[in-house]
Amino acid sequence: TAAGNRTTHRAASLAARAAMVLRDNDTGTLVTASPRLYPHMWSWDAAFISIGLAHLDVGRAAAELDTLLSAQWCDGMIPHIVFTGDDDYFPGPDRWGTDDAPQRPAGVRTSGICQPPVHAIALRRIVDTARRTSGTDTRVAEDFARRVWEPLHHWHRWIARHRMSGDHGLVTIVHGWESGMDNSPRWDVPYAGVRPGPDLPPYVRLDVLKVDDPGQRPSDDEYDRYLWLIEQMRRADYNPDEIVETSAFLVGDVFVTAVFALASETLADLGEEIGAPATEIAELRTWAERTRAAAARSCHPDTGMARDFDVRTGTWLDTESIAAFSPLLCGGLPADTEQRLIDTLDGPSWSAHPDLLAAVPPSVSPRSEDFDPKLYWRGPQWPVVTWLFGWAFGRRGWERHASEFRAQGVHLASDGSFGEYYEPFTAAPLGSANQSWTAAVVLDWLC
Ligand code: 2M8
Numbered sequence: 001t002a003a004g005n006r007t008t009h010r011a012a013s014l015a016a017r018a019a020m021v022l023r024d025n026d027t028g029t030l031v032t033a034s035p036r037l038y039p040h041m042w043s044w045d046a047a048f049i050s051i052g053l054a055h056l057d058v059g060r061a062a063a064e065l066d067t068l069l070s071a072q073w074c075d076g077m078i079p080h081i082v083f084t085g086d087d088d089y090f091p092g093p094d095r096w097g098t099d100d101a102p103q104r105p106a107g108v109r110t111s112g113i114c115q116p117p118v119h120a121i122a123l124r125r126i127v128d129t130a131r132r133t134s135g136t137d138t139r140v141a142e143d144f145a146r147r148v149w150e151p152l153h154h155w156h157r158w159i160a161r162h163r164m165s166g167d168h169g170l171v172t173i174v175h176g177w178e179s180g181m182d183n184s185p186r187w188d189v190p191y192a193g194v195r196p197g198p199d200l201p202p203y204v205r206l207d208v209l210k211v212d213d214p215g216q217r218p219s220d221d222e223y224d225r226y227l228w229l230i231e232q233m234r235r236a237d238y239n240p241d242e243i244v245e246t247s248a249f250l251v252g253d254v255f256v257t258a259v260f261a262l263a264s265e266t267l268a269d270l271g272e273e274i275g276a277p278a279t280e281i282a283e284l285r286t287w288a289e290r291t292r293a294a295a296a297r298s299c300h301p302d303t304g305m306a307r308d309f310d311v312r313t314g315t316w317l318d319t320e321s322i323a324a325f326s327p328l329l330c331g332g333l334p335a336d337t338e339q340r341l342i343d344t345l346d347g348p349s350w351s352a353h354p355d356l357l358a359a360v361p362p363s364v365s366p367r368s369e370d371f372d373p374k375l376y377w378r379g380p381q382w383p384v385v386t387w388l389f390g391w392a393f394g395r396r397g398w399e400r401h402a403s404e405f406r407a408q409g410v411h412l413a414s415d416g417s418f419g420e421y422y423e424p425f426t427a428a429p430l431g432s433a434n435q436s437w438t439a440a441v442v443l444d445w446l447c
Helices: 002-024 043-053 058-069 119-133 135-163 185-192 220-235 240-246 254-274 278-297 335-346 383-395 399-412 436-446
Strands: 308-310 315-317
Touching: 002 043, 002 436, 043 058, 043 119, 043 436, 058 119, 058 135, 119 135, 119 254, 119 383, 135 240, 135 254, 135 278, 185 308, 185 315, 220 240, 254 278, 383 399, 383 436, 399 436
Parallel strands: none
Antiparallel strands: 308 315
């Protein structure tokens, strides 16, 4: 039909625009997170970007993760930023001061913290995409999987060794940036306890100069705290054991925990396919089991919503953020609790809120007092987050839910500007335009 043709045509031109964004942001060895605001490689962005690249060129998708892994620290940590050399971002490599950290590999400059471990999920998706494309692509992707399986296992082992020791059982983070959801209300209580010292070296923010409205970015007070934590880590030479003892910000992050459980299981499955060592596969399954159980235990007994744990104050953190649905990513809940959580996600405080333009969950419930429709991780919708939940739902066999997220996610991003995040009531793109991970997940949805 004519209407059907128009829809197909629109989808094709949106996909073409998404591909163009990835090409435009490609420096050759890495696709920057965005052209102006983030002119470097970010760890979890790179994973999502490689998922999009796989539809254009599987070899290029592999190269993206190779670039990231070439910056993996000797102890296994994948750093959250790999700098391109170009200094147009604050805090840049000099401010991070990681050049003297003994674990940093030679020849690259990086930050000194990590981000959500979504990389094994990207590898899985690249292999699956390649298998649907051609025999040649399949060989490229499977060879790649064999090559990077050990480094990814090493990364997971780093998390298990250094970030899984708390009684709460959740994966611990030492900076809000490690959560990927920088200024989420999830971190208001923990950050209230971070008191920047008088010896915090002065600095000038660049991010606020690069967006139309600085009110869509974290505040200066928040940045003081972000920078103070870096100062502390730098003084500890980025020693991972010392940092988890001393950091003023120490939180069990339920979202990172669930992602870790899901990614560990995914990496174990891939390991079976490529013949990885059985002991290492078993290790991954043990870590997955432990973290899945911890995410399930975090759920509030009355609301069923999953919670973070603030180690410094010894309190569970109740916030109406998207992270409260994390156990749906990895499973592990009793069936009735799980169904209740799905109903909440699909209900009027979340995806079915009557004023939303696209029925995908916002970062914070519009009914929460913490909600701000334009402020970064405090309300806007983030297509990558929708992609992650949708992918996990598909893996769990919830096809209808996965395809609804896909259709609504495409709807959200259909103006083709590939915003960093979206105003939930108008779908106005906010933050950076031509954000690579947004383009990448939209491309994956459309292919
Ligand atoms: C945002 O975070 C960076 C710091 O890491 C920033 O604000 O400068 C977050 O949205 C984070 O999740 C994302 O990976 C990064 C790049 O897109 O931007």
